[in-house]
Amino acid sequence: MALASVLGYKSNDDFSRSMKCSKTDDSIDRFDEKLNIENISKFITLPPFSDPAKYLKMVNDNVDRVRIQFLKGTTTLAFKFRNGVIVAVDSRATAGGFIASGEVKKVIEINPYLLGTMAGGAADCAFWERVLARHCRIYELRNKEKISVAAASKILANMIFEYRGMGLSMGTMIVGWDKRFRFCYMKGPGLYMVSDDGERISDNLFSVGSGSIYAYSVLDAGYKYEMSTADAIDLGRRAIVHAAHRDAASGNIVRIYHMKETGWEKIEEEDTNNYMYRYRQDETMNF
Amino acid sequence: TTVAIAGDDYVVVASDTRLTENYSIQSRTHSNVYKLHNNSLLLSTGFLGDVLTLKKTLDGRIKTYEYTHNKQISTPALAQMISIMMYGRRFFPYYTNTVVTGLDNEGKGCIFAFDPVGSMTQQGYACEGSAMPLILPILDANILGKNTTKPGLVKRTKEETIKMIKDIYMAACERNVELGDGVVIHTLTKDQGITTDIHPLRKD
Numbered sequence: 001m002a003l004a005s006v007l008g009y010k011s012n013d014d015f016s017r018s019m020k021c022s023k024t025d026d027s028i029d030r031f032d033e034k035l036n037i038e039n040i041s042k043f044i045t046l047p048p049f050s051d052p053a054k055y056l057k058m059v060n061d062n063v064d065r066v067r068i069q070f071l072k073g074t075t076t077l078a079f080k081f082r083n084g085v086i087v088a089v090d091s092r093a094t095a096g097g098f099i100a101s102g103e104v105k106k107v108i109e110i111n112p113y114l115l116g117t118m119a120g121g122a123a124d125c126a127f128w129e130r131v132l133a134r135h136c137r138i139y140e141l142r143n144k145e146k147i148s149v150a151a152a153s154k155i156l157a158n159m160i161f162e163y164r165g166m167g168l169s170m171g172t173m174i175v176g177w178d179k180r181f182r183f184c185y186m187k188g189p190g191l192y193m194v195s196d197d198g199e200r201i202s203d204n205l206f207s208v209g210s211g212s213i214y215a216y217s218v219l220d221a222g223y224k225y226e227m228s229t230a231d232a233i234d235l236g237r238r239a240i241v242h243a244a245h246r247d248a249a250s251g252n253i254v255r256i257y258h259m260k261e262t263g264w265e266k267i268e269e270e271d272t273n274n275y276m277y278r279y280r281q282d283e284t285m286n287f
Numbered sequence: 288t289t290v291a292i293a294g295d296d297y298v299v300v301a302s303d304t305r306l307t308e309n310y311s312i313q314s315r316t317h318s319n320v321y322k323l324h325n326n327s328l329l330l331s332t333g334f335l336g337d338v339l340t341l342k343k344t345l346d347g348r349i350k351t352y353e354y355t356h357n358k359q360i361s362t363p364a365l366a367q368m369i370s371i372m373m374y375g376r377r378f379f380p381y382y383t384n385t386v387v388t389g390l391d392n393e394g395k396g397c398i399f400a401f402d403p404v405g406s407m408t409q410q411g412y413a414c415e416g417s418a419m420p421l422i423l424p425i426l427d428a429n430i431l432g433k434n435t436t437k438p439g440l441v442k443r444t445k446e447e448t449i450k451m452i453k454d455i456y457m458a459a460c461e462r463n464v465e466l467g468d469g470v471v472i473h474t475l476t477k478d479q480g481i482t483t484d485i486h487p488l489r490k491d
Contacts, residue, residue, distance in 0.1 A: 048379065052379065056378070093406075122402065123402060123404040123405045124377070
């Protein structure tokens with residue numbers, strides 16, 4: 001079925017079920033829509049009122065004892081340096097004032113050479129990055145080469161732009177490594193930030209989320225492009241730990257990934273509190 | 288209020304049986320646990336209309352999977368399907384807090400919790416409902432051993448878990464008006480399937 005859709009063969013259901021009863025097959029398809037890139041807009045049901053963003057904001061507070069609160073993710077950061085890209089995230093998910101989970105995976109492993117981070121609405125990031133993963137895989141099968149980070153982030157930004165103004169909340173960073181040197185764009189590590197209003201920008205250093213203000217201060221103080229890998233990991237870790245310390249909505253576990261030429265590698269996942277106690281005792285910093 | 292706890296080869300799931308609407312009790316025998324066709328359990332609290340519609344749609348999707356793929360859907364796959372289904376209503380959400388539990392391919396208990404728009408997280412235990420702020424800290428302390436004199440993960444057998452759940456519900460219904468009447472405890476294991484136990488609680 002995947003092969004048929006890669007080749008652009010639209011009526012793949014007839015192809016695989018030609019011998020069976022077509023009447024029941026049709027009714028099954030109407031009931032159980034296949035989620036493809038082509039029909040996502042049919043799949044996400046339109047609400048019966050005109051301004052979903054306003055409605056969702058209303059029920060997020062309290063309307064007649066109805067309270068629909070989404071899980072929101074909080075401090076993530078990524079920066080390019082000499083040996084690749086470091087991605088560091090915390091792991092706390094809050095729903096209003098309640099800590100819903102302390103073990104959320106905020107780095108979404110799209111494929112072995114592309115990572116996406118999650119900040120803002122957890123469901124939004126998880127869903128759209130899953131759609132992006134599917135699209136990247138189809139690109140790879142059709143074109144026999146890995147998709148570039150610029151193209152992957154552009155696909156995501158374009159998909160999000162369709163839903164602009166409807167209340168999506170996501171600030172995600174797409175991190176990867178481009179192998180081929182084609183059409184004069186930069187080869188090597190790629191880092192793009194894509195946000196829910198369709199904004200897509202590339203830079204060496206990003207931090208997203210409620211704790212990003214604290215992370216930025218630590219990052220800006222210590223960032224040098226020529227850092228060694230160990231220093232870069234330490235900088236990313238310190239930034240998240242300090243953000244977790246000061247921001248109520250960030251904390252629990254810090255996860256660090258390193259994007260290299262051979263793909264991404266998970267460096268560690270440790271409790272932020274333990275690191276904070278260590279930093280308190282050890283006054284030396286690297287900058 | 289519902290509670291789910293996963294063990295090495297079992298899952299214990301409990302729900303109180305009181306259904307309330309603004310301080311009136313509509314039913315004393317309504318459980319929030321629903322058995323799904325593939326031998327997993329769906330726990331869902333929130334708006335009952337959305338819960339029942341979600342269960343009905345899920346039943347249909349599970350059967351469709353079984354007919355098209357010629358095998359029962361596994362719990363992790365079912366969890367992913369629920370996540371996508373709930374995101375389909377991103378702009379008019381299902382007002383439910385759902386948890387789906389079952390045994391994965393190796394026979395270990397697994398629990399997947401969702402927020403109203405389908406953000407999925409895999410956990411070792413879950414609690415949803417009106418008494419969640421009361422019960423969840425007790426579970427954190429007893430299961431993960433956090434903030435206790437002997438920190439560290441605590442391993443329990445099925446029977447010990449069931450006893451702990453009964454104690455927790457009996458304590459919680461003293462302090463929450465929407466809890467009471469009874470607690471239904473289901474245990475899911477590979478050999479015995481789903482066994483059910485009903486324990487009465489205060490009716491006031």
